[in-house]
Amino acid sequence: MFYAANKLYGITFKVRKDIPVYNPDVKVYEVFDQDGSDLALLYIDFYKRDNKNGGAWMNNFVDQSKLLNTKPVIVNVFNYPKPTEGHPSLISYDDVTTMFHEFGHTLHGLFANQTYPSLSGTAVARDFVEMPSQFNEHWALDSTVLKNYAKHYKTGDVMPQELIDKIKKAASFNQGYMFTELLAAANLDMQWHTLGTNSNITDVDSFEKIALQKTGCDLSYVPPRYRSSYFLHIWSNGYSAGYYAYTWSEVLDNDAFAWFQEHGGLTRENGQRFRDMVLSKGNTEDLAKVFKAFRGKDPDITPLLKNKGLL
Ligand SMILES: [Zn+2]
Structure with missing residues (x-):
């Protein structure tokens, strides 16, 4: 690290x-x-x-x-x-x-x-704060970084390439299920919090069912990660309407990492650019503009889908 x-x-x-x-x-x-x-x-x-x-x-x-x-x-x-x-x-x-x-x-x-x-x-905003952290996770599997730390504790031998390939291959296991249950929960959270002031919900389960149908997340084989009645993130813990934030940060971190991959990966020049244009900014500028200036375009979901093995 x-x-x-x-x-x-x-x-x-x-x-x-x-x-x-x-x-x-x-x-x-x-x-x-x-x-x-x-x-x-x-x-x-x-x-x-x-x-x-x-x-x-x-x-x-x-x-x-x-x-x-x-x-x-x-x-x-x-x-x-x-x-x-x-x-x-x-x-x-x-x-x-x-x-x-x-x-x-x-x-x-x-x-x-x-x-x-x-x-x-x-x-910074909750839907941005996990971007630098999740972005940094990508370096754990970078071949130069990995060779520096993944060594056998007795022999000191670097982890064999077959094992590295296996880790990379296993990374996409079950991602479709996990991503879908997260999206279902995030959609549900958002719909509870965008109800009008006059709404009168008497049946939580049917509200939930309709909410999931509306967003195409009503899959019997992939229930939302949390149901409304015990979805703590919706009501307390400060997440109200913000459960989507980790997923949005994931769109950003994968897209930012894609920029690095397109520009030669682990180099001082690339790191300095990311530091100057993103990491050093705190909350002093519109974060959507900060990201766009770094990436050169609006965030794209393609790198996230590729990384999860869904594309
Ligand atoms: Zn974090």
Whole structure:
């Protein structure tokens, strides 16, 4: 993950042992820009603990702001098993993807270049914030990056090409089902939240049925990922009418990655362009225009469909 960031953005990392941490297993890195100037501090909290929330996330301890003269202090939290004496912590490919994902949010926070902290870095609309993170996941399977980290823990041998091909092939397994159940749920969410003020819904199940029919998502063999009566994202957790956001971000991240593939992939020039035109913008410009300026055209769904093996 650091290797990919170095190849793309020229940044480097140095462990700092003199900075206080909230748990002895937390690692702190100082992050340097290409010219050697310091950019940020990055805390990484890798391991599971009994009193720790599950899952993985990125957060800013301190937001970048020119007004307050602050540089970003960012934390990445994971729940990987802690290595024990003689047993390294071997993580799954899903866990690798998660690490690249959270680090994508980190890059968005690291390269922030804003005056106001409220517009800084990742403080963007929900349907854009997952774009840099999901975009960064793509580098986990880049052949140069993969050869740098996917090594046998005993022999040090690089992962054989047949296995890499298998991972790539397996990536499209069940994508049709998963994508359809997500689209059904996102459509349902949106329809609940676009009801007029005078609507009087008395039968939730029939509302749901009609809503799914309207959007062509009424497939008996692919029910929506969540039904209305227990779809927590619709009513609380702040997602109201925003469940579509991950999917929209996916359209953007696949399309942005397609730009890289069309322009020579993992290079400093490409990374710098993405940093300057997208990652450093925070919420200071219309994000649709930001994306369009980078991509050279409006977002296209084709790269997402290809990536899922649906085209
Ligand atoms: Zn995320």
